[in-house]
Amino acid sequence: MASSTKTNPPPSRVQPAAAQPAITIPRHFAFLLLDRFTLIAFSAAIEPLRLANRVAGTTLYTWQLISDTGQPVICSNGTQVTVHSGMENLHKEATVIVCGGVDAKRATTPNILAWLRKRARYGNIIGGICTGGWALAKAGLLDNRRATIHWENHTGFAEDFPEIDLTKSVFVIDGTRVTSAGGMASLDMMLTMIANEHGSPVANSVADQLIYSSIRTNRDTQRLSIPARIGVRHPKLARVIEIMESHIEDPISPADLAEEVDMSTRQLERLFRRYLNRSPKRYYTELRLERARNLLMQTDMSVINVALASGFTSPSHFSKCYRAHYNTTPYRERGARSSDSPQ
Incomplete structure (x- = not known):
């Protein structure tokens, strides 16, 4: 009696499906x-x-x-x-x-x-x-x-x-x-x-x-450093201006500013005149007037409150300084509104 041999079916030749690329939804x-x-x-x-x-x-x-x-x-x-x-x-x-x-x-x-x-x-x-x-x-x-x-x-x-x-x-x-x-x-x-x-x-x-060689992060600030803005690299001058900019509503006296950087008031005066061609007092006033102008243009604050927020306790003195610097009054400035665009 002939013997029979049991054979196994050939192995499957079906290959696993190739991995499909991930679809990115725009x-x-x-x-x-x-x-x-x-x-x-x-x-x-x-x-x-x-x-x-x-x-x-x-x-x-x-x-x-x-x-x-x-x-x-x-x-x-x-x-x-x-x-x-x-x-x-x-x-x-x-x-x-x-x-x-x-x-x-x-x-x-x-x-x-x-x-x-x-x-x-x-x-x-x-x-x-x-x-x-x-x-x-x-x-x-x-x-x-x-x-x-x-x-x-x-x-x-x-x-x-x-x-x-x-x-x-x-x-x-x-x-x-x-x-x-x-x-x-x-x-x-x-x-x-x-x-x-x-x-x-x-x-x-x-x-x-885009020929853009330095990507900034959320830790970078908008404006140039003070030395870059004023074109002068003098650490004490930069420090005084930094203090001025952070104390617009409550101005600091020239004597206290000088003391902050270990100088005399006369030395501070000479420093500002040498590099910025103006006194510390005038420079400080211009900073405060710039703040006032921004508030007049951008908010509905009353002129009196704008004056106070810019370090002027007297509305009449504020108006006088504003007219001398911008050749117009705060009230007319508020009425005109600037047409200049921020860049």
Whole structure:
């Protein structure tokens, strides 16, 4: 009887499925353009998104431009920018960036405030660049959060919104709220966001495309150092000016300023005249008048309260000093309102 041999079936030749590449869902940005927004701050925010797509070879970001009415918007230099739509047609998970510029208070309509609060309830990430942060603050979206705004608007913002932890950083990312000071600070903020999402190599490649050699962080401050601003590298002079700038509302006497840097009052006087061609008293007064002008332009504080906040206890003396320096009165300045744009 022939024996039978049992054979096993051949092994399966089916190979495991190849790993599929991860699908990146593009992040969508909606740029809300306020009337007379600053073009450079907006451009510095949107261009990194385009370049990130280019260097990555895929669509990492998409965007749309919106306005309160859906109509074109005039920026601070007079250029008209066409938008895609009004605020009603928004991508569900869009990151909203409010682009401000000149007189953000006037440009922020009740409709915009209501819309921002609605987007916040839906959980959207919301940001402001240049003076766009004012709209977020007015809507109550920055309460008890860290934020920043253009240095020229810092004083007025702090007076209007004392509940906000206002910093002088170039940008701040605090959870679902982001703010930048404007100008090229928008670029620093966007490069940081790109690096956080897609890695430093992508962000660095974008910076290279923009010939931008030093990406600032949220620890960097907006303004140049005092020696760089005044063009003089003298440590004691810089220190005295630093003290002056931090004591605008409660001015310090020349004698006390001199004592702070271990000098006599006469030595301090010579130091200021040699390097700044003015007395310490005059320089201090000019700093306080600059603060007063910013408050007049940016807040609804009464002229008397502006005077007090700038270290002038006498309204008549304040008005006299203001007229001598700016060739107009505080009341006329308040009525005129500046048309100059923060950069």
